[in-house]
Amino acid sequence: MSKDYEIVIGLEVHAELKTETKIFCSCSTAFGAEPNTQTCPVCAGFPGMLPVLNEKVVDLAIRTGLALHCEIPELCKFDRKNYFYPDSPKAYQISQFDLPVCVGGYLDIDVNGQKKRIGITRAHMEEDAGKLVHQGDITTTPFSLVDLNRCGVPLLEIVSEPDMRSAQEARAYMEKLRSMLLFAGVSDCKMQEGSLRCDANVSVRPFGQEEFGTRTETKNLNSFRALERAIDYEVKRQIEAIEDGEKIIQETRTWDEEKQLTRSIRSKEEAHDYRYFPEPDLPPLNISREWVQRVRDEMPEMPDQAQVRLVQKYGLPEYDAEIITLTPESLSFFDQCLKDYPDAKTISNWMMGELSRLLNQNNMELGDCKIKPDDLVQMLKAIDDGSISGKMGKTVFEEMFATGKSPAVIIKEKGLVQISDEGSLVPVIEDIINANPKVVEDYKNGKDKAFGFFIGQIMKTTKGQANPAQVNKLLKEKLNSI
Amino acid sequence: MAVELYELTVHELQERLARREISSEEIVKSIFARIHNVEDKVKSFITLTEESALQNAREIDQAGKYTGIAGIPMGLKDIFCTRGVKTTCGSGILSNFVPAYDSTASHRLDEQQAVLVGKLNMDEFAMGSSTENSAFFATHNPWDMERVPGGSSGGSASAVAADEVPFALGTDTGGSIRQPASYCGVVGMKPTYGRVSRWGVIAFASSLDQVGVFSKDVRDNALIMNIISGHDPLDSTSAAIEVPDYTSYLDGDVKGLRIAYPKEYFQQGVDASIKELIKKALLKYEELGAVVEEVSLPHSEYALPAYYLVAPAEASANLARFDGVRYGYRDTEAENVVSMFSESRAQGFGDEVKRRIMLGTYALSSGYYDAYYLKALKVRRLIANDFEKVFRDFDVIVSPTTPTTAFKLGEQSGDPLTIYMNDILTVPINMAGLPGMSIPCGFDQGLPVGMQLIGKAFDEATLFKAAYAFEQNTAYHTMKPALGVK
Numbered sequence: 001m002s003k004d005y006e007i008v009i010g011l012e013v014h015a016e017l018k019t020e021t022k023i024f025c026s027c028s029t030a031f032g033a034e035p036n037t038q039t040c041p042v043c044a045g046f047p048g049m050l051p052v053l054n055e056k057v058v059d060l061a062i063r064t065g066l067a068l069h070c071e072i073p074e075l076c077k078f079d080r081k082n083y084f085y086p087d088s089p090k091a092y093q094i095s096q097f098d099l100p101v102c103v104g105g106y107l108d109i110d111v112n113g114q115k116k117r118i119g120i121t122r123a124h125m126e127e128d129a130g131k132l133v134h135q136g137d138i139t140t141t142p143f144s145l146v147d148l149n150r151c152g153v154p155l156l157e158i159v160s161e162p163d164m165r166s167a168q169e170a171r172a173y174m175e176k177l178r179s180m181l182l183f184a185g186v187s188d189c190k191m192q193e194g195s196l197r198c199d200a201n202v203s204v205r206p207f208g209q210e211e212f213g214t215r216t217e218t219k220n221l222n223s224f225r226a227l228e229r230a231i232d233y234e235v236k237r238q239i240e241a242i243e244d245g246e247k248i249i250q251e252t253r254t255w256d257e258e259k260q261l262t263r264s265i266r267s268k269e270e271a272h273d274y275r276y277f278p279e280p281d282l283p284p285l286n287i288s289r290e291w292v293q294r295v296r297d298e299m300p301e302m303p304d305q306a307q308v309r310l311v312q313k314y315g316l317p318e319y320d321a322e323i324i325t326l327t328p329e330s331l332s333f334f335d336q337c338l339k340d341y342p343d344a345k346t347i348s349n350w351m352m353g354e355l356s357r358l359l360n361q362n363n364m365e366l367g368d369c370k371i372k373p374d375d376l377v378q379m380l381k382a383i384d385d386g387s388i389s390g391k392m393g394k395t396v397f398e399e400m401f402a403t404g405k406s407p408a409v410i411i412k413e414k415g416l417v418q419i420s421d422e423g424s425l426v427p428v429i430e431d432i433i434n435a436n437p438k439v440v441e442d443y444k445n446g447k448d449k450a451f452g453f454f455i456g457q458i459m460k461t462t463k464g465q466a467n468p469a470q471v472n473k474l475l476k477e478k479l480n481s482i
Numbered sequence: 483m484a485v486e487l488y489e490l491t492v493h494e495l496q497e498r499l500a501r502r503e504i505s506s507e508e509i510v511k512s513i514f515a516r517i518h519n520v521e522d523k524v525k526s527f528i529t530l531t532e533e534s535a536l537q538n539a540r541e542i543d544q545a546g547k548y549t550g551i552a553g554i555p556m557g558l559k560d561i562f563c564t565r566g567v568k569t570t571c572g573s574g575i576l577s578n579f580v581p582a583y584d585s586t587a588s589h590r591l592d593e594q595q596a597v598l599v600g601k602l603n604m605d606e607f608a609m610g611s612s613t614e615n616s617a618f619f620a621t622h623n624p625w626d627m628e629r630v631p632g633g634s635s636g637g638s639a640s641a642v643a644a645d646e647v648p649f650a651l652g653t654d655t656g657g658s659i660r661q662p663a664s665y666c667g668v669v670g671m672k673p674t675y676g677r678v679s680r681w682g683v684i685a686f687a688s689s690l691d692q693v694g695v696f697s698k699d700v701r702d703n704a705l706i707m708n709i710i711s712g713h714d715p716l717d718s719t720s721a722a723i724e725v726p727d728y729t730s731y732l733d734g735d736v737k738g739l740r741i742a743y744p745k746e747y748f749q750q751g752v753d754a755s756i757k758e759l760i761k762k763a764l765l766k767y768e769e770l771g772a773v774v775e776e777v778s779l780p781h782s783e784y785a786l787p788a789y790y791l792v793a794p795a796e797a798s799a800n801l802a803r804f805d806g807v808r809y810g811y812r813d814t815e816a817e818n819v820v821s822m823f824s825e826s827r828a829q830g831f832g833d834e835v836k837r838r839i840m841l842g843t844y845a846l847s848s849g850y851y852d853a854y855y856l857k858a859l860k861v862r863r864l865i866a867n868d869f870e871k872v873f874r875d876f877d878v879i880v881s882p883t884t885p886t887t888a889f890k891l892g893e894q895s896g897d898p899l900t901i902y903m904n905d906i907l908t909v910p911i912n913m914a915g916l917p918g919m920s921i922p923c924g925f926d927q928g929l930p931v932g933m934q935l936i937g938k939a940f941d942e943a944t945l946f947k948a949a950y951a952f953e954q955n956t957a958y959h960t961m962k963p964a965l966g967v968k
Contacts, residue, residue: 041581041582041583044808045803045808046581046583046808046809047563047569047571047576047579047581047684047685047803047804047809048562048563048581048583048585048680048681048682048683048684048685049583049681049682050680050681050716050717050718050719051718052715052716052717052718053718080799082798082799082802082846084802084805084823086805086807086819089803089807089808090799090802090803091799091802091803091805092799092802144819146807146808273847273848275798275799275843275846275847275848275851276846276851277795277796277799277846277851277855280687280688280689280719280796281685281688281718281719282718282719283718283719
């Protein structure tokens with residue numbers, strides 16, 4: 001049934017731009033302050049107050065536009081978007097309507113090895129609203145409190161073309177976009193704190209049908225997982241409705257994380273008429289080509305450039321380069337390791353292997369990880385000089401991950417010293433050979449298992465500290481000399 | 483009979499202070515004696531600040547530095563936010579609002595140690611032409627107590643005319659300085675849009691609002707304009723264009739000045755006696771050596787309808803913030819947030835304000851925007867083009883300020899369209915963003931008539947020059963009302 005339908009998805013992403021102060025006043029944008037301590041008459045919408053544009057916001061908007069291959073028109077302007085809500089002190093939001101700061105870009109994503117280009121329609125600057133605090137549920141709270149700290153925090157709304165065809169693609173787009181914003185250094189992109197938010201426009205249509213189906217807009221998608229699940233739910237709901245002969249209603253829905261479903265919050269008839277008109281308090285903004293060039297010159301290295309560097313300069317496989325450049329934290333970790341350790345592929349193997357496994361297992365981000373690049377380098381060096389085995393390395397790594405202790409301390413505490421010298425190993429090997437004449441016989445008769453038995457016994461006796469390569473070599477010599 | 487201090491102009495007071503003949507305290511006491519004597523009849527003030535005014539005056543006297551306008555009393559339209567002093571904007575919804583900040587314009591006067599006497603009555607949110615839309619009370623025209631002072635800055639005009647203050651600030655969105663100045667026989671200047679900061683001035687229509695000055699003569703007006711004009715980083719629409727010393731243009735020389743009078747401003751609807759007085763004034767200018775010619779501003783008739791789309795549209799957004807959540811009047815009986823919004827607004831706003839909010843909301847609504855708001859913006863461009871064309875060949879445009887003299891209280895209150903017509907000669911100037919000024923040019927049946935002078939953008943200097951020359955050759959500005967009923 002669902003295979004008969006094509007899924008069409010477009011995303012509207014709100015990214016909080018990383019500025020010290022708000023977009024139209026000089027209040028701090030810091031997260032987590034006491035309610036209403038970061039407000040002033042301007043962002044609280046007092047009579048006679050006027051907005052003054054923070055040019056840093058425009059810098060970051062241009063930078064984002066460049067990162068997303070957008071055009072930056074020479075002229076953009078601000079508009080008022082009118083609606084009443086207690087979190088909106090002016091009862092209008094200063095936003096951009098028909099002349100946004102960025103137009104017509106794209107983002108390349110990769111799903112299961114399939115590359116795809118997703119169009120970006122536009123990106124525009126606007127101010128965030130405040131926050132309402134209810135006692136329990138909004139429908140039953142006896143009163144609500146208003147916190148205006150977030151009011152006037154700069155946002156960039158990035159609108160994609162309806163180019164995505166699966167929840168997986170939508171997630172890949174969102175992840176790629178997040179990474180690009182992080183690389184560009186324009187946003188913290190913390191979905192839990194709300195500095196990256198996403199609304200999904202979803203519709204379905206029978207394959208081959210040219211016009212789009214009726215879409216719904218789903219809000220409150222606070223994680224990649226929520227985005228994916230909400231889209232899956234919405235697609236299933238829409239297809240079932242169509243199959244039952246129902247019409248899809250154009251409406252706004254919200255994702256209920258607890259119940260794992262979307263539900264309607266506003267129909268098209270109830271939709272706001274925002275009555276946009278040009279903001280008379282701010283003159284139109286002329287963005288000179290010099291301004292754009294200055295921002296371009298200040299751009300940090302973006303992942304595409306970094307991938308080329310990793311492949312060409314350090315010989316990493318393309319796949320590794322793509323994974324390493326997924327986040328700026330990951331690339332920076334890699335680059336820092338590389339400064340003191342020349343083997344890029346080994347670093348990459350550990351990052352993509354053990355490190356990635358432990359992060360996933362613990363549901364953590366690299367940024368929260370206790371292992372510092374220098375720790376990994378010290379550990380790799382210990383393996384290389386034979387003082388620990390690769391297998392011990394894994395133990396050390398797990399301990400570093402759990403405790404943040406340096407490899408030297410862990411090796412010492414756990415007594416993880418590899419025995420490689422002949423003087424120590426030969427007596428052990430001889431003892432075990434002498435104690436097992438029957439197995440020696442088996443070995444001589446060509447039974448491969450016998451060799452493995454000796455290795456096992458030696459490792460057991462040395463508590464795993466014997467250098468496996470060395471044991472291998474010495475054991476062979478001894479057995480062959482019998 | 484000795485001249486009372488309250489009768490004097492700013493520059494006369496300056497001279498006497500500089501010569502130490504008088505103190506600021508004496509001036510302020512004289513002003514309040516006058517206010518207490520006439521305010522019952524005129525009703526110019528919403529709030530009086532007598533105590534702080536006297537204290538400020540004493541401090542200035544103690545310091546003994548009478549530079550600039552230090553120690554000189556002033557009045558402010560109650561639309562200017564004043565720190566610690568109630569600022570109502572003539573509205574019930576702000577009847578308890580005390581700002582924590584000052585408007586830039588009033589702050590610049592504060593810095594020069596002008597002494598605030600009080601906050602002046604106005605039409606609610608500056609919407610009106612008679613000051614009858616004040617939520618508190620109507621103000622009376624000092625020349626005839628049965629008549630309106632004009633509006634919306636009616637309190638500012640009546641206070642200056644009745645010698646309650648030597649000068650006052652007002653705002654002008656479609657004529658709100660020039661029309662009351664004309665009705666009350668005082669000098670009123672609405673500068674170019676962007677000349678004076680709008681920071682701290684409660685917004686009516688942001689792309690049209692402009693701060694200006696009411697004074698007893700042209701010199702006073704120029705010297706107050708010197709203080710309040712100029713770029714303000716807090717107002718992005720204020721212009722970073724240098725402000726000349728306006729008083730240096732007061733030389734009385736208009737030889738060769740090219741003056742145009744637009745025929746559209748002398749058509750039907752304008753009282754014959756007013757037309758005659760303006761024509762007489764034009765003859766005076768010719769006498770003084772100016773060149774006077776008739777011109778056409780062909781799109782004039784569209785200015786008023788376009789204005790009544792643009793201004794209400796902006797107002798509908800500007801006034802949306804008065805929701806009872808953070809300040810101002812709140813209906814505490816409301817059961818939920820939506821009814822708190824609507825009840826606070828229903829009870830807090832007056833009829834004219836509601837009418838304009840509805841007009842503006844309608845004009846911006848989906849499906850109507852192109853036909854109304856966008857069309858109005860195009861008309862606005864055409865009106866500005868008309869002026870630009872004339873100003874290629876002329877320095878000043880002269881017209882009547884208003885089609886009639888002051889009308890009677892209550893006379894027009896039932897009919898918004900009739901009252902909107904009061905602004906027909908002043909609105910186009912706001913739509914074009916140009917400076918406009920009204921100066922007394924005679925009387926019609928004992929009521930003052932104003933002449934409007936319109937200038938090029940940011941060329942207030944030439945307006946002062948032309949106005950001063952006329953004033954020097956006439957005596958209308960020296961006439962005082964008897965504060966009775968005609």
